[in-house]
Amino acid sequence: MPNGQKPIQDGELLAAVDLGSNSFHMVVARYQHGELRVIDRLRDSVRLAAGLQRDGSLDSGRRDRALACLARFGQRLRALPPGRVRAVATNTVRRMSAPHAFLLPAETALGHPIEIVSGREEARLIYLGVAHGLPESRERRLCIDIGGGSTEFIIGQGMDALETESLQMGCVASTLRFFEDGKLTAKRWRQAQTEIGVELQQFAADYRAHGWGESIGSSGTIRAIGNIVQANNWCDSDITRSSLERLRDALLAAGSIDKLRLLGLSEERQGVVAGGIAILQAAFEALDLDRMQVCETAMREGLLYDLIGRAEQRDPRTASIDSLMRRYEVDRTHARRVEDTALLLFEQLAEPWQLDGDALAWLRWASRIHEIGLAIAHSQHHVHGAYLVRHSDLAGFSRQEQDFLATILRCHRRKPDQEALAALPERLRRTAMRVTALLRVATLLHRARSADRLPALAIHGDERLLELKLGRDWLEQHPLTVADLDQEREHLKDLGFKLQLRAGEKV
Numbered sequence: 001m002p003n004g005q006k007p008i009q010d011g012e013l014l015a016a017v018d019l020g021s022n023s024f025h026m027v028v029a030r031y032q033h034g035e036l037r038v039i040d041r042l043r044d045s046v047r048l049a050a051g052l053q054r055d056g057s058l059d060s061g062r063r064d065r066a067l068a069c070l071a072r073f074g075q076r077l078r079a080l081p082p083g084r085v086r087a088v089a090t091n092t093v094r095r096m097s098a099p100h101a102f103l104l105p106a107e108t109a110l111g112h113p114i115e116i117v118s119g120r121e122e123a124r125l126i127y128l129g130v131a132h133g134l135p136e137s138r139e140r141r142l143c144i145d146i147g148g149g150s151t152e153f154i155i156g157q158g159m160d161a162l163e164t165e166s167l168q169m170g171c172v173a174s175t176l177r178f179f180e181d182g183k184l185t186a187k188r189w190r191q192a193q194t195e196i197g198v199e200l201q202q203f204a205a206d207y208r209a210h211g212w213g214e215s216i217g218s219s220g221t222i223r224a225i226g227n228i229v230q231a232n233n234w235c236d237s238d239i240t241r242s243s244l245e246r247l248r249d250a251l252l253a254a255g256s257i258d259k260l261r262l263l264g265l266s267e268e269r270q271g272v273v274a275g276g277i278a279i280l281q282a283a284f285e286a287l288d289l290d291r292m293q294v295c296e297t298a299m300r301e302g303l304l305y306d307l308i309g310r311a312e313q314r315d316p317r318t319a320s321i322d323s324l325m326r327r328y329e330v331d332r333t334h335a336r337r338v339e340d341t342a343l344l345l346f347e348q349l350a351e352p353w354q355l356d357g358d359a360l361a362w363l364r365w366a367s368r369i370h371e372i373g374l375a376i377a378h379s380q381h382h383v384h385g386a387y388l389v390r391h392s393d394l395a396g397f398s399r400q401e402q403d404f405l406a407t408i409l410r411c412h413r414r415k416p417d418q419e420a421l422a423a424l425p426e427r428l429r430r431t432a433m434r435v436t437a438l439l440r441v442a443t444l445l446h447r448a449r450s451a452d453r454l455p456a457l458a459i460h461g462d463e464r465l466l467e468l469k470l471g472r473d474w475l476e477q478h479p480l481t482v483a484d485l486d487q488e489r490e491h492l493k494d495l496g497f498k499l500q501l502r503a504g505e506k507v
Contacts, residue, residue: 006083008311013039015077016303017070017087019106019114021049022148022172022272023220024066026073027300028080036304042076044069045268048092049149049172056097063102070109077111083311086303087114088398090122091149091170100425113427115398119166123152124316124395125302127161130218132305133297139213144283145298146221146276148172153203153283155210161395163210165203169196171221174275175257182257184274189252192278193285200286207287215289218298221276224269226294231264239292244281251277306396316396321365328375328388330368334449339367341454342442348459353434363435366408370443373409386410386420404428411436412443416494433495437466440491444484465498472503 008014008031018025028040046069051062058066077085089106093099093116107114117125126145134141140162143154149170155163169177178192217226217239225247226239232250234243247262251274254260260270283289309315325332342363346355373385390406397405407420416436424432445454455474460467468485475482482501489499 006311008084008308012084013080014304014307015080015085016300016307017073017077017085017110017112017114018300018303019048019066019070019087019089019093020147021090021092021150021170022047024048024069024073025300026076027304028076029304031308036301036308040076042073044072047148047172047272049170050176052092052095052149056095058096058102066102067105067109070106074109074111082112084307085112086307087112088117088122088125088299088303089114090117090299091119091147091166091168094118094399095149095168103425113425115400117398118393119150119152120164120393121395121397122150122299123154123164123166124161125306126152126218126299127154127156127164127302128159128305129297129299129302130216130295131156131159132301133295134216137213140211142207142212142215142287142289143295144215144217144222144280144292145219146171146217146279147219148272151279151283153207155207155212163203163207165207167199167202169199169275169279171272171276171279174279175272177275178278179257179274184251184254184256184260186252189248189278192275193282196279196282197286200282204286215287215292216295217280217292218295220269221273222280222292223294223296224265224273225277225280227264228262228273229264232262238294239280241284241290244277244284247277248281317365317394317401320394320396321368324369324372324388324392324394328369328372330371331449334446335368335371337446338370338439338442339364341445342367342438344457345438345441345459349434349438349461352461355431355434359431359435362405362408362431363438366405366412366435366439367442370409370412370439382410382413400425400428404432407432408436408439411495412439415491418494437492437495437497440488440495441466441468444488445481447481447484461497464496465500466492467500467502469502469504475501475503 010032012031013028014031015028024044024046026042027038029036029038046066048062048066051059053059087110093102096102099116103114127143130143140155140157143156145152147170149172151167151169153165154161178188229235229239229243229247234246250262257271257274265273346360346363372388373381376384386406386409389409390402394402404424407424410417410420421429421432455471458469485501492499
């Protein structure tokens with residue numbers, strides 16, 4: 001986070017873990033001379049999506065396999081500090097009815113926090129990895145990534161994703177959906193093309209209107225398709241429309257997944273490739289593609305470069321906060337006053353409260369957008385603001401991070417929401433309560449929205465006590481603030497603090 005991550009030193013190791021719906025991946029790289037040099041990769045075909053039940057639960061066998069894989073990854077990552085490892089879960093975990101029931105043992109096995117990313121955030125990270133794996137270009141690029149449970153479509157330029165879409169269809173899910181019993185028939189193929197095509201119609205026309213210079217495919221599924229069409233000499237390079245048609249004909253000629261034998265097709269991919277081919281052929285048709293280049297890099301590499309960006313003060317989350325401020329027309333002058341006071345409080349409590357740079361970043365962001373709910377209504381604007389943060393697509397933020405920020409906004413005024421706080425992962429709860437307490441005091445001191453400077457103030461605290469000291473003359477001239485602080489005592493008890501107000505001639 002801004003000011004939270006220490007700069008990455010030359011020679012340091014970084015790692016990314018991708019809990020995909022088909023495979024789990026881990027990549028370890030050394031940061032040297034501003035570049036990443038991969039030194040280790042691990043992959044396990046967990047097929048998490050195949051274990052997801054209709055009620056959103058995960059079958060025990062697939063769960064055990066996932067945890068065993070993460071334990072192996074965790075052994076490799078044991079020596080790396082938390083700030084140098086980024087682990088994310090994608091579509092299948094997003095769709096679980098109780099994702100935290102899986103994430104708690106998963107984080108224990110891995111030894112590092114695991115974030116759930118939205119489909120559009122997944123798309124952004126994919127494009128970041130792809131863009132770093134290709135020669136520089138000023139042209140717009142279309143990128144398609146077929147995962148196990150979802151498929152991402154991105155139009156990007158340079159290192160920036162301009163348009164992102166994520167559809168609930170992937171190689172595992174689509175194979176189960178259209179070819180559940182393994183039979184491959186022309187009728188089923190037409191049904192798959194029709195239903196996938198309907199999904200693609202949601203954005204295909206807009207994407208074609210934007211335009212692009214070249215199309216890129218990433219992920220194991222597209223690389224597998226590229227290997228097959230190359231091994232069978234169905235095209236000279238890349239993946240072409242005609243080579244996909246020949247591949248489709250070969251699948252239908254086999255008649256079933258069990259009988260599918262193709263040069264370049266691994267035994268591991270045999271059971272799920274049909275759904276991936278169906279998606280890619282439908283995408284070629286809907287987006288009017290003739291050829292697609294295959295890229296070796298994907299979301300894992302994107303995670304590593306995003307990690308570097310955070311450490312080098314190029315955090316996309318800060319841009320997302322600024323976008324919220326613009327979209328909901330935040331009073332920036334007032335937000336700046338609140339932020340400045342909150343930071344002053346932070347400086348005095350950082351050591352006794354053990355607040356680090358990450359907490360500072362959350363406090364900055366929350367201060368800047370604490371009033372976005374006013375765009376909906378003044379009444380309950382903290383509730384409205386929390387809703388907007390929780391349900392928006394915010395580049396750079398994981399779902400847990402959006403929940404964390406939304407909880408701070410929800411609890412920054414009136415009675416803190418104990419259920420929202422309790423719903424946070426335990427490792428985040430204490431930080432949330434302390435950041436919320438600082439924001440509450442800062443907003444209360446600026447309730448008058450006056451341009452007048454606050455007097456010198458001092459704040460002291462420990463695990464249970466929060467002592468605020470203000471000048472006696474100022475307090476006498478601001479009886480409403482004194483009344484607000486008296487009332488605030490009851491609310492801060494819900495955050496675990498006893499507030500004491502002291503008056504003094506000098507602070």
